Amino acid sequence: MSTWIKVARYQMVQRFNYVTLPWAALALLFAAQWAVIAMLGMHDARLTGLVAIYAVFFIVGASTVARSLPFGLALGLSRRSYYLGTVLLALTLTAVDGLLLAGLQEIERATGGWGLGMFFFRVQYILDGPWFLTWLTSFVALTLVFVYGMWWGLVYLRWRRMGIRVFIVAQILALLAVGLTADRFAAWPNIGRFFTDLTATGLTGVLAAAAAALLVGGYATIRRVAV
Amino acid sequence: MNTHFFSDTSVMTRRSLRHITRSMDTIITVTIMPIAFMLLFVYVFGGAIQTGTDNYVNYLLPGILLIAIASGISYTAYRLFIDLQSGIFERFHSMPIARSSVLWGHVLTSLVSNAISVVVIVLVALVMGFRSSAGLPAWLAVAGILALFTLALTWIAVIAGLSATSTDGAGAFSYPLIFLPFVSSAFVPTATMPGPVRAFAENQPVTSIVNTIRALFEQQPVGSEIWIALAWCVAILVIAYALAMRPTGARSPERSRGSWVATAPARRRSCASSPRRNSRRPAAFRFSAPARGERRDPAPSRAGPRGPGLPDIKVRQALRLASWFYPNWSGELAADARRGIELPVGRRIGALSRGMRTALGNAIGLAARAEVTLFDEPYAGLDAEARQSFNDRLLADYTEHPRTVVLSTHLIDEVADLLERVVLIDHGRIVLDAAADEIRGSATRVSGPTAAVERFVAGRPTWDRRTIVSQTSVVVAARLDDGDRAGARAQHLSLEPVSLQQLIVHAAGGAAAPTADESREGALA
Numbered sequence: 104m105s106t107w108i109k110v111a112r113y114q115m116v117q118r119f120n121y122v123t124l125p126w127a128a129l130a131l132l133f134a135a136q137w138a139v140i141a142m143l144g145m146h147d148a149r150l151t152g153l154v155a156i157y158a159v160f161f162i163v164g165a166s167t168v169a170r171s172l173p174f175g176l177a178l179g180l181s182r183r184s185y186y187l188g189t190v191l192l193a194l195t196l197t198a199v200d201g202l203l204l205a206g207l208q209e210i211e212r213a214t215g216g217w218g219l220g221m222f223f224f225r226v227q228y229i230l231d232g233p234w235f236l237t238w239l240t241s242f243v244a245l246t247l248v249f250v251y252g253m254w255w256g257l258v259y260l261r262w263r264r265m266g267i268r269v270f271i272v273a274q275i276l277a278l279l280a281v282g283l284t285a286d287r288f289a290a291w292p293n294i295g296r297f298f299t300d301l302t303a304t305g306l307t308g309v310l311a312a313a314a315a316a317l318l319v320g321g322y323a324t325i326r327r328v329a330v
Numbered sequence: 331m332n333t334h335f336f337s338d339t340s341v342m343t344r345r346s347l348r349h350i351t352r353s354m355d356t357i358i359t360v361t362i363m364p365i366a367f368m369l370l371f372v373y374v375f376g377g378a379i380q381t382g383t384d385n386y387v388n389y390l391l392p393g394i395l396l397i398a399i400a401s402g403i404s405y406t407a408y409r410l411f412i413d414l415q416s417g418i419f420e421r422f423h424s425m426p427i428a429r430s431s432v433l434w435g436h437v438l439t440s441l442v443s444n445a446i447s448v449v450v451i452v453l454v455a456l457v458m459g460f461r462s463s464a465g466l467p468a469w470l471a472v473a474g475i476l477a478l479f480t481l482a483l484t485w486i487a488v489i490a491g492l493s494a495t496s497t498d499g500a501g502a503f504s505y506p507l508i509f510l511p512f513v514s515s516a517f518v519p520t521a522t523m524p525g526p527v528r529a530f531a532e533n534q535p536v537t538s539i540v541n542t543i544r545a546l547f548e549q550q551p552v553g554s555e556i557w558i559a560l561a562w563c564v565a566i567l568v569i570a571y572a573l574a575m576r577p578t579g580a581r582s583p584e585r586s587r588g589s590w591v592a593t594a595p596a597r598r599r600s601c602a603s604s605p606r607r608n609s610r611r612p613a614a615f616r617f618s619a620p621a622r623g624e625r626r627d628p629a630p631s632r633a634g635p636r637g638p639g640l641p642d643i644k645v646r647q648a649l650r651l652a653s654w655f656y657p658n659w660s661g662e663l664a665a666d667a668r669r670g671i672e673l674p675v676g677r678r679i680g681a682l683s684r685g686m687r688t689a690l691g692n693a694i695g696l697a698a699r700a701e702v703t704l705f706d707e708p709y710a711g712l713d714a715e716a717r718q719s720f721n722d723r724l725l726a727d728y729t730e731h732p733r734t735v736v737l738s739t740h741l742i743d744e745v746a747d748l749l750e751r752v753v754l755i756d757h758g759r760i761v762l763d764a765a766a767d768e769i770r771g772s773a774t775r776v777s778g779p780t781a782a783v784e785r786f787v788a789g790r791p792t793w794d795r796r797t798i799v800s801q802t803s804v805v806v807a808a809r810l811d812d813g814d815r816a817g818a819r820a821q822h823l824s825l826e827p828v829s830l831q832q833l834i835v836h837a838a839g840g841a842a843a844p845t846a847d848e849s850r851e852g853a854l855a
Contacts, residue, residue: 178652
């Protein structure tokens with residue numbers, strides 16, 4: 104356990120990437136969108152700036168984690184403790200960030216959309232419930248994109264360019280296989296019903312399952328990384 | 331010089347084509363994405379898209395071909411960038427050949443390789459149900475338009491290849507080109523699109539080209555679309571050609587500097603070590619050779635001075651965080667080592683020179699005081715003073731805190747005085763494993779008048795015999811006792827100990843092949 108914390112501390116040496124960058128991107132987009140709405144006098148505008156924090160988490164997962172691995176191994180870490188320590192850090196960060204997002208959402212509600220009827224931290228259906236559900240969904244979704252990004256980085260570290268190409272094609276083929284299977288068994292209506300019946304909490308559950316699957320995939324990859 | 335243009339271009343084209351035949355994977359990766367799109371759209375979304383025709387493959391194919399070409403040309407940029415970076419581009423320019431032939435070689439190769447991808451995709455489409463009633467003239471017209479489109483885009487790729495600073499940058503310009511077809515009539519009729527998107531879709535080159543090809547395939551009148559399509563292709567071609575030809579000459583000197591900076595990290599050593607958690611068990615610290623794959627695939631090393639492989643941290647931070655992981659960490663030793671080699675503590679480790687990176691690794695390896703420390707090439711890039719200072723520090727700390735230190739190096743004389751035990755590995759095979767003291771006295775060079783030397787060495791194993799006029803020098807591969815030495819002195823023969831390096835060279839394959847050193851390792855145990 105203490106090794107995991109050391110790994111988390113090691114990662115936090117680059118705290119600019121983990122803490123400053125996501126919030127700076129979010130703040131920038133928020134300010135820009137707030138200014139635009141204020142100028143145009145729009146009302147009930149639904150905005151997409153929230154996606155910035157997810158994008159940054161994906162990029163940080165893909166770049167920073169992979170880049171820190173070789174040096175981490177030089178410090179006598181095992182791949183296992185490196186991975187688990189990094190995941191521990193990610194879970195902590197996303198839990199805290201989820202809490203902040205939930206708080207900001209409450210403020211948005213209380214101030215009537217920052218005084219402009221703006222929907223920035225509230226997203227229809229998925230992020231529109233009580234604060235604890237917002238926290239849970241943000242926590243799970245941020246973890247998901249981070250772990251997904253990390254997997255990209257690890258694939259690059261292990262198999263370089265060719266690996267990334269194969270990884271992309273494999274993902275397209277996997278989607279295609281799902282699509283064809285659904286087509287073959289005429290399952291589209293059922294799939295559609297599954298998703299329309301799904302509550303936001305249910306969707307969070309699906310995302311959590313996906314995140315868990317990606318965690319396993321990343322773990323299987325890091326065991327094969329050579330530096 | 332123009333008289334040579336055609337022959338030079340044909341040589342350049344053949345060279346570049348050979349690259350393609352040697353790596354067919356480029357064609358495969360180029361064709362696989364458009365084919366995946368085609369499968370996805372035809373079998374998954376096809377049912378939901380209303381195009382007004384029953385055969386969606388027929389509708390889709392022209393757009394897919396354009397996507398294939400748009401992604402195929404990124405390899406031209408990539409190859410050109412590699413040429414520039416490896417310096418072969420300038421080497422060509424230094425030869426008496428037509429300057430533009432170097433670029434034309436790449437462009438014609440792009441035409442050929444894209445033609446191959448297009449044929450492959452058309453064959454796949456035929457399997458999927460693509461049918462055309464077009465005759466030979468229509469097919470030729472399609473081929474002509476596609477060739478013109480390829481040519482136009484390839485010259486854009488040439489600009490990208492010439493001006494990129496990284497391989498990723500060289501390839502990235504094609505992404506918008508690949509996605510242009512998605513906002514065009516390639517997948518769905520533009521009439522179904524919302525206002526602004528539709529306006530864009532109807533006035534961008536891909537739509538007119540797609541519509542023309544589609545009309546040709548279906549034996550429909552092409553109307554004015556073909557002229558719009560041709561105008562687009564020619565306009566792009568002329569502008570891109572003019573831009574691409576402009577910088578080639580003037581850029582060279584600057585380029586060579588750029589490429590030096592960019593290739594330097596290829597020789598970067600990354601730090602790595604076996605995983606160890608506590609000091610009870612043997613811990614290791616080593617400096618690995620360039621990451622696997624780097625040598626065969628040049629791409630990852632091109633990422634610039636702060637490429638992947640090293641985190642974005644400073645020397646000061648690297649030393650501090652290393653201290654968390656080694657229970658026996660000596661802060662003093664780290665500070666001392668850092669001062670001795672004047673490591674710039676505020677610099678990012680990714681921006682360190684090779685020697686500084688080695689020095690940082692050595693400082694961490696020393697300060698770690700792990701029970702087993704493995705230094706892999708601890709002298710790479712270090713100057714004489716830094717090498718000496720490392721040796722002194724290592725010996726001093728070893729005396730105070732005895733532990734196992736493995737030095738893996740090609741520079742044997744540098745470590746000769748430190749070694750207690752020598753293990754010589756040649757091509758993965760241990761050819762020598764002995765205590766250093768035992769080896770040191772095991773051979774002696776005897777020199778003097780030929781007759782006296784021959785008398786002295788008679789009956790003893792010898793190697794490396796050198797005779798100049800009446801003087802002979804030979805190595806006696808046997809221990810000499812005091813009697814032998816006294817006898818030699820009486821005959822005025824000179825005796826010199828053979829250095830560890832020479833002994834090792836001999837052991838590794840004899841004096842005949844003194845440079846056959848693949849991996850030499852010495853151990854201080």
